[in-house]
Amino acid sequence: MAEPSLAEQLSFVVDPELTGALTDELIDCWTDVTNAGGSVGFVPPVTPDDIRPTAVRSFAACGETDHLLVGFTPEGRVACWLILGDTGSPLRAHWRWVLRVMVHPKHQGRGYGALLLRAADDAARGLGAEALHLTVRGGTGTDGFYARLGYTEVGRIPKAIRPTPGDDRDEIYMVKNL
Template identity: 45%
Template sequence: MHASTATSVTEPAAVEVLIDPPVTAGLVEDLTRLWTKVTNAGGSVGFVAPVTEETVRPHTVSILSRVIDGSDSLVALTEGGSVVAWCVLSSNDSPPRQNWRNVRHVQVDPDCQGSGIGGRLLQSVEAVARGVLNLEALSLKVRTGTGAEDFYRRHGFVEVGRLPGAVKVSDTDYRDDIIMWRRLR
């Protein structure tokens, strides 16, 4: 889905689901701000705390460039106009792997933890994967030591592999990268 065909759906509790919204400077700043906040609150989203917005911004821009060109899809939840959760459905470059995508950069505002926003985000991702992208499955990776794998299990993902010690959090702290899979059909 290309950014020019952005859609939105209003959900209960004033949460709006945005699918491939127009990429603006404001969106870059909102996603960067949230990514920095999630990381500094201990989230496992590609960085190790502490991190600054200046460090995160180029990565946000890089991710959004693939949304702009239609390779990947951005799913974001807003509440009162502010992004409270987002992730990217990242396409595979290999033609035989077009039936599934990687769920990457799953982030929920730490102030919203426990409110159901994360579950809503995954429900929205599934709706986009099934209804818009016509996918058969989703994959994601999660680092051990965060408890996130339990959250994904509750939402239908199963562990299908593990890369031992693949994530270097510090010179003395290596974590496993868990590969999880969810069939949609």
């Protein structure tokens, strides 16, 4: 029997029911991504308790103004996720922020990040969005990943991010028209 295609390995759900178990699994993923060096708002080392307050605030608007997109494995486990954030302005209702993009470290290198971003394109179109905006931390190479998926750098703020004293990074703004 043939191995399932990459696209068949994940199922994407917009705004899944945020049960306690799913919330814990998302927070565990966030913790593991951070501790593996991912640029998702924290500096390692972190514990789930460090991330929980930010996660709870992030998830509170999901299903209303923001939308959580989760990629699940065939076993129903979280492999990757992101948030499509509302801009907070009716003048910008035609685009969304892409926030907290992460692929669990045990699933990295399989193309799941690209699948997640393509699923985000589809979900955003379904919400009526015409463009997606995101920021990345300079010096990580993630801007190249997003560029390969159709994002264009539109600006940067030098030294806007300071993971540790003496390690100042640019914040890079990128846009993708849908």
